Amino acid sequence: MSASETAVADCETLSVGQIAGLRRKVSSMHRVFVFVFVFVGLAAVVSCSAHADVLIGVSAAMTGRLAWIGEQGQRGAEMAVADLNATGGVLGQQVRLITVDDFCDPEQAVVAAEKLVADGAVFVVGHYCSGASIPASKVYEAAGVLQISPGSTNPLLTEQGRDNVFRVIGRDDAQGVVAGSYLADHWGNKKIAILHDGTTYGRGLADETRKQLNKRGVTEAIYQSYTPAKNDYSAEITALKAANVAVAYVGGYHAEVALMVRGARDRGNPIQFISGDALATEEFALIAGPAAEGTLFTFSADPRRNPTAAPVVERFRADNFEPAGYTLLSYGAVQAWAQAVKQAGSQDLRDVIRSLRSHQFDTVLGRIDFDEKGDLTVQSWVWYVWKDGEYVPLK
Template identity: 35%
Template sequence: MLLKTKIIPLVGAVILAFSSAAFAQEETVIIGHVGPLTGPNAHIGKDNENGAKMAIDELNAKGTLIGGKKVKFVLDSEDDASDPKLATTVAQKLVDEHVNGVIGHMNSGTTIPASKIYYDAGIPQISPSATNPKYTQQGFNTAFRVVANDGQLGGTLGRYAVNTLKGKKIAVIDDRTAYGQGVAEEFAKSAKKAGASIVDNQFTTDKATDFNAILTSIKAKSPDLIFFGGMDAVGGPMLHQMDQLGIKAHFMGGDGLCTTELAKLAGTGLKDDEVVCAEAGGVPEGEKTALNDFKTAYQKKFNQEVVIYAPYVYDATMTMVQAMQEAKSADPKKYLPYLAKINHKGVTGTIAFDPKGDIKNGSLTLYTYKDGKRTLLTVTK
């Protein structure tokens, strides 16, 4: 009996020591995520956050190792409300918290000013959705994106407007943000080159709700196509007011317009086959198994459809973690060179970056809307 009493504490001590050693080996890696979680773009920002959560939950569930050590990933999600000033405040907060990397921001207008703060701190940043070319033209080796830029997006839409939709007289509206203005300028440049005439240029803001004045001006010019550079929260009500004013024209926009929520926001203004938009990414029909599986899992987890960028956020997160694994370290300075030369097979396709940090061979997906549902037209480069 005495012998047993001595053995049990000894065995317990050994188990405790082993558990403590195992626990001590586990490393915490903090991934920052930033997007608009409040304001008119909150539905897109929440979609982004959900994509990051899916990646983090999956990584933790499978017991991911970095340099032979088990890692616990923590998501530090912040709200920039699509406000450039708030974006820099939030960026500095993440730097001060010593995050290991950042996925975000969502808007070009927030991503660009925040990128300087991450660069100064040496923290890698992957935007899943910022398309303004300036983001990767600043010479910051910490800046990456997993979607095509406005040059590709606007250029493709401009050619499609003229060559396929036969647009000859085109009106252009933008919301004066870095994204909206950038994609509208690239579109106009491409459409003019393809032979169209830009009959009117109008401007609004990313928080506007009344477009009667600018739409009345545009109606007087009788355009056969209107392009809007901005987000769905503005584009949807704009479509509704176009319908009220009896404006008969195709309506086009970039990825900010091209969401599953547009039908709700536009109401009766969303007519079949009259809206064409482009997502700054895409997978050809024959290669969509992984993306479709992701969308099914997303629906099951969050009880809603993907709005637009969640798959790109998921891929951005997984790409960053693959770089950490290849470097055998979550230290930003150590894994940054591996991120620059990464080749990641994601649900949105293969992710690899050019020397500026832009995705190589970025795809674009063109959509229209039928019966209130976003409907695929084509995937192109």
């Protein structure tokens, strides 16, 4: 039994007991009065059940090499729920958050999704990894649970035709166009390498970037995969140097890119590294050290710079947490859900879906709305550069 069901069951037990007492007190009264008392007791049950907490979930990699990003998602959702409850919750009910660890793994993501469904979550902020979001989305669809991802960028997530799936970040077919064009514009006459980690996210982004690069009339010198989660990428760095590669675009996660950058600099290789949104975490600079300087990547327009997000950003910083990366994207996902429920006047999934598709929502991400697939109608991929231990917009 889920926590919400337990709360309701406790409430129902008390009310049924009260009903029994009422019936004993009126045993000598006319049958119609018994009915009146029973009706009043049942109304108490309904009223009490209606005030049980609304459960929502957040699912991301909370352990392992992507735990830093998982914490961003969790902290963003936690702050959003706290702020929501401080203003009355959703339709008069308080909201409670459940966190599960999907390890950024397809099979574990399904287990995590099933756990959230069993616990009674009506909405999930997640998953972060595309390779986790896509298989989990099937579980949520079957259970009638809304899913809004703050970080999954692979196009397939919203191309499956699942009405319950949305995201508050752009797609890699758009991100790849930006990256491929930038490579063609700045290194079209140099040797370019495109690497990927074989994951749904990494390979998908690399392929979209390659597609746009080739469309611009430039063919990469190297296209190959690498094994994620290794401690050393000296072999890959040596191969890039031997091929006289000037720039390497890496479709993958921040930890591996950081090790590549550091390895290249340690060997005196000035190769330029470029990657995607997964580099939007402070851990990249912690792993890469001074070698992080100058690394380029694409990410959403930084919501920390939105005036409407300032109060939220200040509260995070007052708690000694920098809301970088996907923190505010998770916060914004909760805001969109809560506003959609309010607009619909209902928590029914079909009503909320219709609301999400027919309204605009004022969030820490700015004003957003969704198309029929569940994607943002406006996508903005921005270039960033790592400088002095933080990422800033590229000028």
